[in-house]
Amino acid sequence: MPPNITDPPIERDPEIVFNATEKSNQPPLPSSAAKDGYKLNIFQLSLNQLAHILIGMTVGVMLLFALRNGLPLGATPQHVILCVLGYHLLMAQAILSLSPHNGWSSRMKLVHRRRVHWILQVLGSGLALAGCFIKILDKDVHWDTLHGRFALVSMVFTSVSMVNGLASLYANELRGLRLPPSLSKLTHICFGIVGFAAASITLCYGLDKAQFRNWATDNFTTAIIIFVATFTTIIIVNPFITFFNKGRGLFRNN
Ligand code: HEM
Numbered sequence: 001m002p003p004n005i006t007d008p009p010i011e012r013d014p015e016i017v018f019n020a021t022e023k024s025n026q027p028p029l030p031s032s033a034a035k036d037g038y039k040l041n042i043f044q045l046s047l048n049q050l051a052h053i054l055i056g057m058t059v060g061v062m063l064l065f066a067l068r069n070g071l072p073l074g075a076t077p078q079h080v081i082l083c084v085l086g087y088h089l090l091m092a093q094a095i096l097s098l099s100p101h102n103g104w105s106s107r108m109k110l111v112h113r114r115r116v117h118w119i120l121q122v123l124g125s126g127l128a129l130a131g132c133f134i135k136i137l138d139k140d141v142h143w144d145t146l147h148g149r150f151a152l153v154s155m156v157f158t159s160v161s162m163v164n165g166l167a168s169l170y171a172n173e174l175r176g177l178r179l180p181p182s183l184s185k186l187t188h189i190c191f192g193i194v195g196f197a198a199a200s201i202t203l204c205y206g207l208d209k210a211q212f213r214n215w216a217t218d219n220f221t222t223a224i225i226i227f228v229a230t231f232t233t234i235i236i237v238n239p240f241i242t243f244f245n246k247g248r249g250l251f252r253n254n
Contacts, residue, residue: 054230062080086128090123150201182249204229
């Protein structure tokens with residue numbers, strides 16, 4: 001056999017592999033339960049893949065829109081680029097990185113996933129807040145539109161979630177202050193979900209502006225709004241479940 005040819009790996013039934021890897025320290029599931037678990041797993045992996053595709057298309061379209069008049073960029077295109085890259089590329093990936101169904105991070109050790117999460121979170125929040133402040137400085141009257149008001153909500157919750165994230169990162173060290181670690185984690189998840197959802201609503205109001213609609217046409221604008229709503233729902237489902245599970249655990253322990 002030539003040196004670069006090795007025996008092909010033996011194909012194993014994915015249901016058996018799923019049953020063995022996911023529940024390795026428990027007795028094997030009965031076949032029907034394994035089948036359901038396997039199907040749910042494939043469904044969640046597919047949703048995760050769909051979210052990545054929709055994020056890519058949305059961010060791509062927003063970059064094309066912002067760069068349509070070429071350089072130098074005015075305040076609004078700079079604002080759009082920074083907010084969309086910050087919130088809907090980096091922060092979206094930061095949240096997805098902790099999901100067990102996320103393609104690029106699922107094989108990482110938990111400690112590395114957490115590191116990637118906070119690095120993406122800090123970078124994303126930094127870009128997004130910079131984009132918001134560029135537009136705030138460009139305007140004379142503030143918070144007079146729904147776009148601006150939802151942006152304010154997202155800015156506040158994103159900032160609080162960042163501070164709170166630090167408390168979650170050092171949750172064990174903060175035990176001395178008698179703060180239950182799961183409390184800082186719970187509030188971090190909650191503020192993160194609200195901040196990200198508010199950013200997506202802000203983006204939808206941004207897409208609804210005449211300058212975007214005139215460039216993209218009404219039907220295409222509706223399609224992008226549906227993309228944003230779909231990937232936002234997929235992204236926040238997992239933290240939502242974690243939030244309720246941790247919340248139940250906190251109340252049970254008290
Ligand atoms: C996640 C995305 C976005 C965020 C977080 C965001 C945030 C903000 C903020 C903080 C302001 C200033 C509000 C004020 O001072 O009253 C603003 C204003 C503005 N943004 Fe955005 N924006 C986003 C996306 C967009 C998009 C996609 C467009 C254009 C298509 C856009 C166009 C504008 C315009 C024209 C204004 C000035 C008018 C107004 O306040 O409604 N933004 N945005």
